[in-house]
Amino acid sequence: MKRRLEALALGILRSPAGPVLAMAGLTLRESVRRKVFLTIAVFAVVMVGATALLPAIDPRDRVALIQTWAQRSITFFGVLISVFLAGVSLPEDIEEKRVFMLLTKPLSRWQLLTGRFAGFAGLLAVFLAATGLVSTGFIRVVAARSGGTISPVSEVRALQTRIEQEKPGSVVTAESSEAVPFFGTVRGEGETIAVWYFRNLDPSDFDDSVRLRYDFNLTGPGGVQFADLVFYLRPPAEETDTDAARALGWKVTFERQIVPGQPLPGRVAYRSETAKARVPGEIRIPKAWIRSGSIDVGVKRAKPSTNLDVESWNVSFLTRAHSFEMNFARGLMCTFLMWIVLLSITLAGSTFMTAPVNILFGVSVFVMGNMIGFIRESLPTVDERIVMATKADEEAVRHGHSHGETDDIPVPVLKASLAVSRAVMGLIPDLNAYDASGTMLRGLDVPGSRIRDNGLTALAFAGGALLIGIAALRLREFR
Amino acid sequence: MSDFVIETQGLTKVFTDFWGRRKHTAVKSLDLQIERGEVFGFLGPNGSGKTTTMKMLLGLLYPTSGTARVLGKDPAHIGTKERIGFLPEESYLYRFLTAVETLEFYGKLFGIPRADRKRRAQELLEIVGLKDAMHRPVREYSKGMARRVGIAQALINDPEVVFLDEPTSGLDPLVSRRMKDLILDLKRQGKTVFMSSHLLADIEDVCDRVGIMHLGELRANGPLRDMIRIQDKTCLVVHGLAPNRRLEIAQAIEAADGLLEDITDQKRSLEDLFLGVIGQDKEDGRR
Ligand SMILES: Nc1ncnc2c1ncn2[C@@H]1O[C@H](COP(=O)(O)OP(=O)(O)OP(=O)(O)O)[C@@H](O)[C@H]1O
Ligand SMILES: [Mg+2]
Numbered sequence: 001m002k003r004r005l006e007a008l009a010l011g012i013l014r015s016p017a018g019p020v021l022a023m024a025g026l027t028l029r030e031s032v033r034r035k036v037f038l039t040i041a042v043f044a045v046v047m048v049g050a051t052a053l054l055p056a057i058d059p060r061d062r063v064a065l066i067q068t069w070a071q072r073s074i075t076f077f078g079v080l081i082s083v084f085l086a087g088v089s090l091p092e093d094i095e096e097k098r099v100f101m102l103l104t105k106p107l108s109r110w111q112l113l114t115g116r117f118a119g120f121a122g123l124l125a126v127f128l129a130a131t132g133l134v135s136t137g138f139i140r141v142v143a144a145r146s147g148g149t150i151s152p153v154s155e156v157r158a159l160q161t162r163i164e165q166e167k168p169g170s171v172v173t174a175e176s177s178e179a180v181p182f183f184g185t186v187r188g189e190g191e192t193i194a195v196w197y198f199r200n201l202d203p204s205d206f207d208d209s210v211r212l213r214y215d216f217n218l219t220g221p222g223g224v225q226f227a228d229l230v231f232y233l234r235p236p237a238e239e240t241d242t243d244a245a246r247a248l249g250w251k252v253t254f255e256r257q258i259v260p261g262q263p264l265p266g267r268v269a270y271r272s273e274t275a276k277a278r279v280p281g282e283i284r285i286p287k288a289w290i291r292s293g294s295i296d297v298g299v300k301r302a303k304p305s306t307n308l309d310v311e312s313w314n315v316s317f318l319t320r321a322h323s324f325e326m327n328f329a330r331g332l333m334c335t336f337l338m339w340i341v342l343l344s345i346t347l348a349g350s351t352f353m354t355a356p357v358n359i360l361f362g363v364s365v366f367v368m369g370n371m372i373g374f375i376r377e378s379l380p381t382v383d384e385r386i387v388m389a390t391k392a393d394e395e396a397v398r399h400g401h402s403h404g405e406t407d408d409i410p411v412p413v414l415k416a417s418l419a420v421s422r423a424v425m426g427l428i429p430d431l432n433a434y435d436a437s438g439t440m441l442r443g444l445d446v447p448g449s450r451i452r453d454n455g456l457t458a459l460a461f462a463g464g465a466l467l468i469g470i471a472a473l474r475l476r477e478f479r
Numbered sequence: 480m481s482d483f484v485i486e487t488q489g490l491t492k493v494f495t496d497f498w499g500r501r502k503h504t505a506v507k508s509l510d511l512q513i514e515r516g517e518v519f520g521f522l523g524p525n526g527s528g529k530t531t532t533m534k535m536l537l538g539l540l541y542p543t544s545g546t547a548r549v550l551g552k553d554p555a556h557i558g559t560k561e562r563i564g565f566l567p568e569e570s571y572l573y574r575f576l577t578a579v580e581t582l583e584f585y586g587k588l589f590g591i592p593r594a595d596r597k598r599r600a601q602e603l604l605e606i607v608g609l610k611d612a613m614h615r616p617v618r619e620y621s622k623g624m625a626r627r628v629g630i631a632q633a634l635i636n637d638p639e640v641v642f643l644d645e646p647t648s649g650l651d652p653l654v655s656r657r658m659k660d661l662i663l664d665l666k667r668q669g670k671t672v673f674m675s676s677h678l679l680a681d682i683e684d685v686c687d688r689v690g691i692m693h694l695g696e697l698r699a700n701g702p703l704r705d706m707i708r709i710q711d712k713t714c715l716v717v718h719g720l721a722p723n724r725r726l727e728i729a730q731a732i733e734a735a736d737g738l739l740e741d742i743t744d745q746k747r748s749l750e751d752l753f754l755g756v757i758g759q760d761k762e763d764g765r766r
Contacts, residue, residue, distance in 0.1 A: 014590040022587040026573070033575035033616075097571040101632065104537045104565040104642075105588040106557050478539045479494075 019107045023115020024122060027089065031123050036085065040077075040127050044134045047073050051138070063143045064441050070135035071331060071437045077131070078124055078339045083362035086120040087346040091355035099478055109473040117347055117466060124339050132332050136325050143324075151321035154205075154445035155213070158196035158297075161312045185219070187307040192300075193232070194310040198317065199294045205319035209248060209284040212297065214315050218277040220306040225277055228302035233269045235289045244286040245269060272302065280442075282318070290317075322445050330446040331436040337451075337458040338434030342366060344462035345429075348469030352476065369431035376425060386414050429461050484640055484671045485513040485536060489545035492531050505531040507695040508545065513673060513688075518666050520682035520703070521675040523692030529675040530568055532692075533642055536673070537565055550640065561589060564638035568645055570629035574618035578609050578628050581617060582635055589636045603631035606661065608654065622649045630658065641665060643674040647681050652750055659685050680750070683707070713737075716745060 012018055031037060050073075051066050090113070093099045102112060163184045186192045212231075218224040235245075235252065245252055250269045269289075275281055289295060297315050301308055346362040353361060389411050434454050436446045490509040494502050506528040513519045521529050534540040535547050538554035552559045572581055579600055586596035604613050607627035617625060626649045633641060646662070647655040662672055662685045676682050682689060683703065690700040699706065720728070725742055732739045 010592055013587065013592065018590050019588050022584060025587075026584055029580075030573070030575055097567065097569075098573065100534075100537075100539060100565070100567050101571055101585070101629075102588075103539060104560060104563070105585060105636075106560040106590075107588045108557055477541055478534070 016108075016111065019105075019111045020115040020118060023107070023112060024119035027116055027119025028122055030089075031085070036081075036123070037126075040130060043077055044131045047131065048134060048138050051142075063139060064443075066135075066139055066142060067328065068437050068441055070131075070139070071328075071335065071440070074128070074131045074135070074332065075335045075338070075435070078127060078335065079342060079366055081124060081127065082120070082339050082343040083346050083359060083366065085123075086116070086343050087350055087358045087362045088355040089116055089120075090347065090350040091353070091358060094478060095355070097478075103478065109476075110470045113347060113351065113466060113469050113473055117344060117462075120343055120347070121340060124336065124343070128332055128336050132329065136328055139324070139328075151324055152327040152440065152443055152445045153211070153318040153321050154447060156198065156201060156205075156317040156319060158312060158315065159199040160197040161310065162195050162197070163310055164193055164195055184310045185307050186301065186310060187304075189304050193298045194300075194308065194314075195296055195298045196312075196315045197294075197296050198290075201290050201293045201295070201317060203287060203291055203293065206287055206290070206317070207320055208287050209244075210287055210290055211318040212283050212285060212315065213280055213318050214273075214275065214283070214299070215280040216275050216277065216314055217309040218275070218306050219309060224306045227275055227277075227306040227308070229273050229275050229308075230300045230302055231271055231273060231283065232298035232300065233285060233289065234267060234296055235269050235286075236292065237267065242286065242288075244288070248284045248286060250285065319445075327440065327445055330448075330451060331440050333451055334434045334436045334446065334454050337454045338431050341429045341431070341434070341458050341461045341465075342369075344465040344469075348465040348472070351469045351472040365428070366431065369429050372425055372428045373430045373432040375421075376430070386411060386418070389414060429457070433457070482515065483512045483548075484515050484517075485511065485519075485547075485549055485673060487511045487532075487536075487545065487547045490532070490535060490542050490547050491544045492528070492535060492540060493543040505695050506535070509697055511690065511697070511700070513671060515671055516666065516669050517688055518662060518672040518686050519674070520686030520689040521673065521692065522677065522679070522682060522689055523675075524677065527692040528695040529692055530644055533565075533644055533673070533675065537563075537642060561636065562639045564633035564636065564641045566629050566633040566641075566643045566646055568648075570625040572617045572625060572628060575616055577616050578604060578613040578620075578631070581628055582631055585632045585635050591636070599635060599637075600631075603634055606634075606657075607631045608657070623651060623654065626650055627654065630661075638670070640671045640673065643672065645676050645678075646674055647676065647678055652754060655681070656750070656754060680748075712740075 012021065047070065051069060054062070054065055054069065090099075093102065099112075103109065107115075163186055184194070186194050214229075216227075216229075218227050233250070242252075249271045251271065252267065252269045269285075271283065273281065273283060285295075299308070299315065342362065342365065345365050346358060349358045349361045389409070393411060436450065439446055439450075487509050490506060490511075491504070492506040493504050496502050509528075509532060511532075521532070523529050531540065535542050536549055536554055538556075538560075547554055550559050550562060573584075576584065582600035582603060583596050586599065591599065601610075604610050607630050609624065609627050609631070612620070612624060617628060620628070630646070633643070643662075647658050650658060659681060662674070665672055666685075666687075672685075674682075674686070686703050688701065689703050689706065691698050717728075729739050729742065
């Protein structure tokens with residue numbers, strides 16, 4: 001056994017991974033010797049201690065606040081490591097000519113860079129584990145003492161959302177699928193109803209009473225704060241006015257017709273709810289009603305005086321609560337992926353920039369990466385302008401006007417600028433996409449799909465950046 | 480191609496500035512051939528292009544034109560690096576590592592197994608006389624001590640070809656002497672040594688062949704013995720000759736058609752004097 005392990009160790013040592021691991025080990029040892037780990041420990045203590053200064057609020061919110069605070073400060077400290085420690089390691093080796101000793105050994109340039117990368121990734125992992133454990137423990141204690149509950153849940157969204165008119169012969173006025181974001185408003189006197197179609201529920205994800213979460217934006221004259229809403233469901237045929245349904249506030253009738261074109265008499269369950277504008281609320285339905293995995297949830301206004309904004313996310317099912325620890329770990333996993341992106345970019349920069357320039361570069365990437373999401377969102381507006389301007393141009397041509405008379409930006413310029421900005425923005429990672437604290441703050445689970453997506457983009461960015469770095473390093477001379 | 484261990488043809492290096500403008504020609508069309516087992520001394524004043532040449536032979540700088548081959552391969556070839564050792568002008572070390580850790584780290588880069596690595600590190604530290612200080616971080620070392628770590632790391636892989644850039648600079652005479660012995664040892668083991676220096680006495684002590692660089696050009700190149708021999712002069716070293724009998728010798732030389740230029744007492748070198756005074760103590764308590 002021991003001999004096989006030794007043979008394995010020797011195999012690794014002799015393989016191309018050997019020098020990479022040696023470099024990674026050196027990086028970690030350097031961090032230890034330069035008291036980085038000590039600083040991390042001090043940081044963890046200060047981070048936890050600082051929560052004492054957070055305002056005293058309702059215990060549930062306090063737990064959420066501490067969680068957000070912990071995540072944000074861990075994130076920031078990791079960013080400092082990625083930019084300030086990783087960003088100067090290679091320039092220092094070059095400046096102080098240690099690279100002469102390294103590259104005259106059988107250490108390829110790609111191994112030098114990936115070794116440094118592996119070392120700093122390891123350092124970040126250790127940092128994450130340490131601060132993650134300390135803050136999870138601390139949050140547990142605070143939660144236990146304040147009696148707050150901190151179990152996050154997953155949200156299941158509707159496959160389709162529609163606004164329909166509840167009159168015979170009327171048609172659907174607007175609809176969406178999950179892939180296309182939906183936005184509409186239920187307004188006016190008409191018997192209009194918004195319906196969310198759920199087709200993807202897995203009954204084993206739910207407790208005996210299924211949690212239905214709603215969160216509406218209400219508009220209307222004088223700033224609407226409350227509105228009475230009626231929720232409609234169509235339970236399976238054999239489900240009647242059971243005790244379970246009544247206990248949860250539902251009435252089941254045979255008279256109402258909800259949606260045109262449905263067979264009559266429709267079996268309908270309904271209940272009223274007073275919704276606060278932009279404040280999430282929760283109602284429950286019997287588990288039997290979602291046995292088939294699909295159910296439609298309709299929402300109508302009790303009085304037509306308020307307008308109800310309708311988006312796909314307004315109504316969702318909440319699955320069984322997951323453990324807080326797991327979820328916090330998932331959120332931190334996203335953070336780790338963000339560090340990896342930043343780390344690989346600063347390391348790539350360090351192959352051809354001096355230490356101070358590279359630090360400036362790393363900080364800029366971080367700042368831009370945090371803004372890029374907002375900038376990207378504004379691009380569709382430019383698209384619209386192009387469409388409008390093109391139309392206006394066509395009009396002008398048809399009416400015999402020349403181009404020069406419009407003081408708008410010409411279409412080709414708009415198009416070119418859009419293409420350039422798309423290309424440039426594709427090069428900058430959207431670092432906000434790796435921040436799961438918003439989701440966690442709302443008490444929701446960080447979905448696995450998100451970790452997967454973050455993982456894939458991080459892989460693409462890290463791979464691309466390291467390849468660029470290796471190419472730059474190979475071209476480089478060491479004077 | 481050929482069995483020269485080191486070979487260059489028209490090797491030229493022009494340093495350019497950031498914008499690619501030519502600034503300085505450091506090495507001009509250098510042709511060099513060094514055979515296996517040779518100790519080659521690369522001489523020249525400051526700034527004559529010795530270090531630049533060496534860096535091109537090690538793949539740290541790319542030639543502007545011409546070619547360089549080490550062990551028959553391009554200097555950038557990774558397999559070549561397994562078989563060479565390099566001591567730079569100054570020791571550029573990780574200051575947070577100790578001497579042992581430094582050697583073990585470089586040993587790892589060669590994929591030397593753990594046990595061998597440890598043994599080799601100990602041996603080398605013994606050779607360069609750093610045994611007592613080997614667990615102290617390099618940060619605390621004096622210039623000469625750091626230099627000795629540099630020597631040890633250059634030999635960690637038992638290289639076939641050793642590049643030494645001014646190997647004796649910064650060393651005290653004793654270690655300097657030991658360095659020279661080490662070079663002769665390497666020669667005895669059949670290794671090739673390429674060393675630069677401007678300490679002419681050092682070169683004279685160890686080198687088989689020398690090349691003299693000036694302003695980036697190789698001005699002289701050949702076997703050391705032939706180059707420094709003055710063809711028509713002869714030197715006699717006589718032991719136990721009484722001063723009053725010197726005249727007889729002078730007359731005998733004149734009778735043989737020789738021209739006597741000088742008769743002096745033979746002096747020992749300052750190095751020998753220094754080693755005689757200091758050497759014995761140091762041998763016991765090595766720092
Ligand atoms: N990075 C560089 N940029 C521009 N010129 C350089 C650079 N490095 C060296 N040189 C020039 O190249 C010439 C040769 O330098 P090199 O270091 O090879 O000399 P050397 O023979 O090793 O000198 P020394 O004995 O002082 O070590 C010098 O004139 C130097 O100014
Ligand atoms: Mg030099």
